Structures are given as structure tokens and as C-alpha cells.
Amino acid sequence: MNGGSAIPGASMRLIDSHAHLQADRFGADVDLVVGGARLAGVERLLVPGWDPDSSSDAVALVERFGGLDAAVGVHPHEAAAVDAAGWDRIVTLAEDPRVVAIGETGLDTDRGFSPLADQLANLRRNLALALATGKPAILHCRSKAGKRDAQDLLVGELRAASFGDSATRDAFGERPPAVIHSFSGPVDYAEVILGLGLAISFSGLVFRAGEEASAEVVRLVPPDRLLVETDSPFLSAPGAPKKRNEPEWVAVTARWAAEQRGEEMELVGARLVEAYDHVFERHGR
Numbered sequence: 001m002n003g004g005s006a007i008p009g010a011s012m013r014l015i016d017s018h019a020h021l022q023a024d025r026f027g028a029d030v031d032l033v034v035g036g037a038r039l040a041g042v043e044r045l046l047v048p049g050w051d052p053d054s055s056s057d058a059v060a061l062v063e064r065f066g067g068l069d070a071a072v073g074v075h076p077h078e079a080a081a082v083d084a085a086g087w088d089r090i091v092t093l094a095e096d097p098r099v100v101a102i103g104e105t106g107l108d109t110d111r112g113f114s115p116l117a118d119q120l121a122n123l124r125r126n127l128a129l130a131l132a133t134g135k136p137a138i139l140h141c142r143s144k145a146g147k148r149d150a151q152d153l154l155v156g157e158l159r160a161a162s163f164g165d166s167a168t169r170d171a172f173g174e175r176p177p178a179v180i181h182s183f184s185g186p187v188d189y190a191e192v193i194l195g196l197g198l199a200i201s202f203s204g205l206v207f208r209a210g211e212e213a214s215a216e217v218v219r220l221v222p223p224d225r226l227l228v229e230t231d232s233p234f235l236s237a238p239g240a241p242k243k244r245n246e247p248e249w250v251a252v253t254a255r256w257a258a259e260q261r262g263e264e265m266e267l268v269g270a271r272l273v274e275a276y277d278h279v280f281e282r283h284g285r
């Protein structure tokens with residue numbers, strides 16, 4: 001924690017579209033972490049779940065702090081572990097007005113913590129819930145270094161679930177039906193994703209070796225579909241503490257996005273807040 005003063009670009013308006021503040025690592029001082037984010041200029045903050053317990057904890061955290069938003073869903077790593085009863089809890093939580101998105105869900109062929117068949121079944125139930133609720137899906141998608149099998153599979157699943165066609169326009173109107181969280185992948189994959197109308201969120205991952213395409217991708221994203229995130233407590237950007245990333249460090253990635261786009265940080269900051277409000281609709285709040 002440093003109150004934001006030492007972080008480059010911390011004077012711009014900021015959002016963090018993805019921070020797991022309900023994780024154990026924040027248990028002792030989450031109030032200080034949320035306070036530090038606000039001091040650093042983070043005006044919007046979304047807390048996604050990864051399984052039923054963490055989804056319910058996300059809603060409880062939003063209730064405690066106000067001004068935060070929650071997402072509920074099942075991560076690909078947890079796909080095999082969450083049974084029908086667990087999924088019923090997600091479906092019930094998804095109706096809560098504090099829940100603005102479904103996720104995180106997606107596909108991960110890098111670490112393989114759940115068999116691919118379970119991941120696909122899990123992705124399909126999360127996508128169907130997003131369509132049924134009109135709340136966008138938050139999608140994790142990672143392949144092994146230099147590979148793109150998860151990205152290609154994800155595009156196929158999105159198309160099969162009618163994401164990007166008239167079915168999603170009925171459910172979401174002009175808003176994106178899904179967000180690619182912590183973008184990773186080649187430029188032509190990003191072009192397809194953007195063609196389907198999705199939003200893209202960038203994290204500290206963009207600074208890692210093998211993720212060089214992100215610098216080109218961030219220039220392609222329309223301003224109303226461009227988001228940034230920390231994925232706290234993971235994926236620390238350069239300068240952020242390695243052992244526990246925190247939302248205030250989203251400033252590093254936001255400044256990178258502005259630099260890549262050749263745009264003023266002030267303009268990018270204002271648009272990030274607008275994009276967040278465009279993508280994540282607060283239902284009846």
C-alpha cells in the first residue's frame with residue numbers, strides 16, 4: 001500500500017474490472033485495500049467469483065463496501081469440482097441486483113486443472129446464464145505459451161451459443177455480451193472477438209514475455225469496449241508487489257494502454273469509466 005502517490009499515472013480516473021478481493025490474501029486488511037484503490041482514483045471495481053463460495057463472498061463484499069460490483073460464476077479450473085447443487089447456488093446468486101456479470105468462466109488449456117470436457121460443459125452453462133440474465137460473461141482464456149487452442153475453442157463456443165448475433169442483441173441490446181478478461185492471444189483472435197461485439201480487458205499480463213501482441217490489440221479496441229484490470233491478487237504489473245497485487249496498481253496498465261494508443265491519460269481515464277458503465281449495467285441500483 002502506498003496510497004497511490006508513488007504510482008505513475010495514478011492521477012487519472014481509473015477502473016479495475018477484475019479484482020478478487022474476496023480471496024484469502026485480502027482477509028486481514030481488505031478495508032485498507034479498498035481505501036487505497038479509492039485514493040488512487042479507482043472509481044469502479046468489480047469482484048468476480050470463481051466458484052459458489054467465492055461468488056457468494058463477492059456479493060457479501062459488495063454489500064459491505066458499497067460502490068463495488070460483483071460477478072458470479074465458475075472458473076475453468078473449478079469446472080469439474082462444481083456439481084449441480086453448486087451450480088444452482090450460482091444461478092440463484094445471479095439474480096441479485098449487486099451482480100452485474102457472470103464469471104469468471106472460460107477455458108484454460110495451459111494448466112489443465114479440470115478436464116477439457118468439464119471446462120466446455122461449464123463454459124456452456126455460464127454462457128447460457130449470461131444470455132438468460134442479460135449480464136455479460138467474463139471470460140478467462142489461456143493456452144500454453146505460443147499456442148492458441150483455447151482461444152480458437154472459445155470462439156467456436158461463443159458462435160455456437162449465438163454470441164454476437166441477434167440472440168445476444170435481444171438479451172444485451174447495444175452492450176457487449178461478454179468481456180475477454182486479462183487478454184492473451186494473437187491479433188487475429190482479437191479481431192474476431194471484437195467482431196462478435198465483445199469487450200476486452202487488459203491486465204499486468206501484457207508486460208510478460210510472449211504477450212507482445214497485446215500492444216497491437218489495445219490499439220484496435222473501440223473506446224467503449226476497452227477495460228483494464230489487475231486480476232488481484234495475481235498478475236502484478238511491473239512495480240506492483242509480486243506476492244499480492246492490489247487494485248491501485250491498475251494505474252500501470254491504464255497508462256500503458258494510453259501510451260500504446262497515443263492518447264492523453266486524462267482522456268483514456270474518463271473513457272475507461274464510461275466503458276465500465278456501458279459494459280456492466282447496474283440493475284435497479
Ligand SMILES: [Zn+2]
Pocket residue numbers: 018020048104231
Ligand atoms: Zn480472475
